[in-house]
Amino acid sequence: MAQQQQAIHKFVLGSKELEGKTAEFLYDRGWYSITDIVGEERNMVYKSRNAQEAYMKWNVYIGRKKERPVPEERRRNENDRGSRGEGGNSNEARDYRNREHRESRESREYREENGEYRDNRRRHRDNNYKNR
DSSP, X not given: OOOOOXXXXXXXXXXXXXXXXXXXXXXXXXXXXXXXXXXXEEEEEEEESOHHHHXXXXXXXXXXXXXXXXXXXXXXXXXXXXXXXXXXXXXXXXXXXXXXXXXXXXXXXXXXXXXXXXXHHHHHHHHHHXXX
């Protein structure tokens, strides 16, 4: 009978020496992990099935990039900022995309310039909306 070889499931994706220890970024059967190695001792720092998240953590851990807030944390921070009144309304950016706000702004620009360019641009835009 033919003897089958065992498949290799573990891969070292990255390795870096930091402050007297070695950090390894590993993939093992669907799991991504960051491990500290000091002498013979191995200490797992992080473990995840999400490759993108694990790679971001690895870059932060080895100092290649700064840590960014996770989208949920970012959203929570934006809501906190809006409720405290710092920097005005948290929906301020959305107002600029609002058609009513845009039209009032354009009519104001038209009056300020007292020219037909803005009026033609607005008419052209409205005709494009009708054709969609």
